[in-house]
Amino acid sequence: MSTKTPSKLEKILSAGHMAVTSECGPPRGSDSEDITKKAEMIKNHVDAINITDNQTSVTRLCSLASCIHLKKMGVEPTLQMVTRDRNRIALQSDILGAASFDIYNILCLSGDHQNFGDCPQGQNVFDIDSIQLIQTVRQMRDEGKFLGGDDINRPPQMFVGAAANPFADPFEIRVPRLAKKIAAGVEFIQTQCIYNLEKFELWMKQACDRGLHEKVYILAGVTPFKSAGMAKYMKNRVPGMDVPDDVVKRMSGVPKENQAEEGINICVETIQRLKEVEGVKGFHIMAIEWEDKVPEIVERTGLYPRPDIS
Amino acid sequence: MIVAEKKPVEEIIDYVKDFKKLLIAGCNECVTVCEAGGKKEVGILASALRMYFLNEGKKVEIDEVTLERQCDHEYLEEIRDRIDKYDAVLSLACGVGVQFMAEKYFSTPVFPGVNTCFLGAAEERGVWSERCQACGQCILGETAGICPISRCAKRLLNGPCGGSTKGKCEINKDLDCAWQLIIDRLKELNRLDDYEKIMPIKDWSTERAGGPRKVVREDVRL
Ligand code: SF4
Ligand code: SF4
Numbered sequence: 001m002s003t004k005t006p007s008k009l010e011k012i013l014s015a016g017h018m019a020v021t022s023e024c025g026p027p028r029g030s031d032s033e034d035i036t037k038k039a040e041m042i043k044n045h046v047d048a049i050n051i052t053d054n055q056t057s058v059t060r061l062c063s064l065a066s067c068i069h070l071k072k073m074g075v076e077p078t079l080q081m082v083t084r085d086r087n088r089i090a091l092q093s094d095i096l097g098a099a100s101f102d103i104y105n106i107l108c109l110s111g112d113h114q115n116f117g118d119c120p121q122g123q124n125v126f127d128i129d130s131i132q133l134i135q136t137v138r139q140m141r142d143e144g145k146f147l148g149g150d151d152i153n154r155p156p157q158m159f160v161g162a163a164a165n166p167f168a169d170p171f172e173i174r175v176p177r178l179a180k181k182i183a184a185g186v187e188f189i190q191t192q193c194i195y196n197l198e199k200f201e202l203w204m205k206q207a208c209d210r211g212l213h214e215k216v217y218i219l220a221g222v223t224p225f226k227s228a229g230m231a232k233y234m235k236n237r238v239p240g241m242d243v244p245d246d247v248v249k250r251m252s253g254v255p256k257e258n259q260a261e262e263g264i265n266i267c268v269e270t271i272q273r274l275k276e277v278e279g280v281k282g283f284h285i286m287a288i289e290w291e292d293k294v295p296e297i298v299e300r301t302g303l304y305p306r307p308d309i310s
Numbered sequence: 311m312i313v314a315e316k317k318p319v320e321e322i323i324d325y326v327k328d329f330k331k332l333l334i335a336g337c338n339e340c341v342t343v344c345e346a347g348g349k350k351e352v353g354i355l356a357s358a359l360r361m362y363f364l365n366e367g368k369k370v371e372i373d374e375v376t377l378e379r380q381c382d383h384e385y386l387e388e389i390r391d392r393i394d395k396y397d398a399v400l401s402l403a404c405g406v407g408v409q410f411m412a413e414k415y416f417s418t419p420v421f422p423g424v425n426t427c428f429l430g431a432a433e434e435r436g437v438w439s440e441r442c443q444a445c446g447q448c449i450l451g452e453t454a455g456i457c458p459i460s461r462c463a464k465r466l467l468n469g470p471c472g473g474s475t476k477g478k479c480e481i482n483k484d485l486d487c488a489w490q491l492i493i494d495r496l497k498e499l500n501r502l503d504d505y506e507k508i509m510p511i512k513d514w515s516t517e518r519a520g521g522p523r524k525v526v527r528e529d530v531r532l
Contacts, residue, residue, distance in 0.1 A: 165472030
């Protein structure tokens with residue numbers, strides 16, 4: 001696949017390298033060091049860093065401003081953008097804002113319902129959904145046109161991504177849904193955290209059977225558990241998360257002081273196994289408030305050093 | 311139908327405590343069916359208020375009436391000859407009826423006695439749920455007869471989101487995921503292939519977003 005944007009992530013993927021991305025959640029305040037410190041810990045071990053957009057509907061420093069802080073440090077950001085909070089005017093406007101800072105990656109999401117966050121009494125917008133946001137960015141980039149049809153001066157040059165959750169229900173449409181996102185114009189996918197490897201491999205196989213792995217770069221999502229408690233919480237409380245019993249058992253089976261290490265071990269083993277799965281083109285390591293562990297995971301899985309492409 | 315819920319009596323008392331002559335006006339349509347503002351509820355509320363005023367040692371006259379509809383000139387006119395007798399009207403109609411009452415009887419204070427909730431259906435006795443948000447451009451033909459605008463918590467036109475779990479919505483385990491319902495019915499209709507058609511960005515100008523709406527039908531005007 002040839003590249004269409006100046007995105008380093010796109011170049012790495014199109015050169016056939018396994019990509020490694022990670023993500024940072026912005027702070028609940030305005031101290032930019034909260035972002036730059038996290039990025040500093042991982043920047044040599046990943047190709048791009050996602051900045052979440054008010055994840056779990058909790059109000060935080062905005063994704064766009066955080067991406068600009070990364071850009072200023074010379075780190076490649078991926079702007080996450082949810083359709084929950086902004087209508088089509090604001091979304092297009094923020095895309096242009098990001099483009100004016102030469103932000104080259106975007107991840108199109110619908111976003112968690114505001115019910116989960118700190119403003120459950122707020123309105124939501126959902127003027128468009130994540131698939132339509134993919135279409136919007138592609139139209140702005142490829143046709144140089146706003147949704148309203150007018151020309152854009154200096155259109156955004158963004159490598160367009162989306163999420164995929166192989167574990168949500170109903171399972172039978174999970175691959176068709178991926179196909180739908182591809183038809184909308186998505187170019188890379190970062191999946192939900194994978195703990196149920198069999199189910200993920202089944203999903204991947206069905207995607208490959210349809211040839212979808214040739215049309216989109218799929219980065220497998222992983223999140224190391226810090227503790228058995230976290231594993232249980234993710235299993236029982238986070239919608240759309242699939243944590244098999246044996247994984248919880250493995251975490252609970254080691255003494256508390258060794259659980260963090262076990263969590264990293266599971267994560268490393270997951271990456272090693274998934275590296276061999278057809279269609280997996282890289283990894284998205286979401287070490288939630290545990291960024292300092294990302295380098296270790298990348299090194300232990302043989303994904304370090306990162307290719308030098310710019 | 312329009313589904314409404316009774317307001318707490320304390321809230322109603324707060325509205326009407328300083329008046330001397332009250333008319334409680336029910337409506338014989340939707341709010342009767344959903345048991346929030348029909349003749350029966352008018353009677354119950356009237357008794358509760360009488361009791362309250364008696365306990366407070368206040369002499370307040372309360373009359374009851376239930377109109378065929380409060381969203382229609384014809385029926386609202388039925389009380390024109392006596393409206394001036396009252397200091398205030400407590401309307402148990404939906405928000406439409408309350409407003410029409412207020413427009414018609416411009417100098418009489420009118421208060422709502424119910425909270426108007428949504429356009430819905432009676433799932434079973436005592437349970438009503440939402441089915442439509444009156445978006446003005448119905449897409450049920452494309453969504454197997456299930457409305458994602460009113461029934462998906464994120465009104466996704468291309469769902470389901472990643473939070474759909476065992477048929478339920480990510481925001482509440484008691485709420486069906488609209489997209490699971492759509493997919494189940496597409497399957498039943500042998501139309502699962504249609505799932506892959508991308509629903510285009512919606513024109514919301516026919517919805518609330520486009521400003522207050524009006525339907526004018528020349529063919530039925532007098
Ligand atoms: S598509 Fe619009 S008109 Fe049709 S049921 Fe849903 S909200 Fe109502
Ligand atoms: S779980 Fe289903 S109904 Fe709930 S927001 Fe997601 S797609 Fe909509």
